[in-house]
Amino acid sequence: MVLFLKAIFARGHPYRGSAKVKFYTKPEKLEIVGLGEFDAFTKDDNPPPTGLHDIEIPYEPHPKGHAYIGQARYAKTWFRIGHSGDRFLHCGQGSLGCITVRDIYKWDQIYKHLIISRKGVNSIGIVEVLNR
Amino acid sequence: MKKRILYIVILFSFSCTPERYVDETCVGNKALTQVGNLNIGDTLPGFTGYTSKGTRFSLKESNKDKVYIFFKTKENPLGFCINDEIVNEEINKMVQKRSVDLLVGLDLKIAGFYGLNIQNGKIEKSVLFIADKNKAIEKIYEDICEKDIVHFLNEEKTL
Secondary structure, three states: OHHHHHHHHOOOOOOEOOEEEEEEEOOEEEEEOOOEEEOEEOOOOOOOOOEEEEEEOOOOOOHHHHHHOOOOOOOOOOEEEOOOOOOEEEEOOEEOOOEEEOOHHHHHHHHHHHHOEOEOOOEEEEEEEEOO | OHHHHHHHHHHHHOOOOOOOOOOOOOOOOEEEOEEOOEEOOOEOOOOEEEOOOOOEEEHHHOOOOEEEEEEOOOOOOOOEEEHHHOOOHHHHHHHHHEOEEEEEEOOHHHHHHOOOOEEOOEEOOOEEEEEEOOOEEEEEEEOOOHHHHHHHHHHOOEO
């Protein structure tokens, strides 16, 4: 009932604007504007290309996130970087070239921020990869 | 009374702290020539990781004579642990004496990349990869337990 009333009286849509994310490869750090900085890393010899990339709206749960489900409820939600390929923004302790957030206990906080952000119909925002 | 004390001692000696590296009953390991697309002689796929204690590691940076990568089936709070972070004292001591890097992991993404089967959110069977200093796979074993690893480490040369 409360949710129903909230829905009736809510003004506009529930989404915020585009998320702005920066990933620094040296030193490794993920910065989310309006949320904070987090420990993140990538594979040494296969980092995501520098520059701007869309962050796609998640399209399905990733079973490989299950190992961290005890630490992060949304560990199976991975955000694809760009609209093709297999680089993702996700939480975990091993990286093959994704942006891997090792602050696993903070992943739900990141998820909740990103999931209500929108850039157009396919994306939640932009990540800038900086090699410095 | 003695029996009761003995029972309590046994019970506590096998209890696990949250970071305890838990082992299963040994059922007999099985040597394999292939897992997924990885065969004996292939180079171990590279990856970068962090252990739960914050140690950064990259497979290509290992400079030991041997690299052991052990993917465990058991549900465990650890993502990865390496060498002296492994709580099993026997394995820990041996790793320090041998020219070996031993990485224990259950990150499903890396396990999947190594060709292991993943069922219901966990690795189906424990698998150990043993590679030389060039990261070429020498041996692959399935259904591995800690005692097997101790046995293999015994055969490695000391530092």
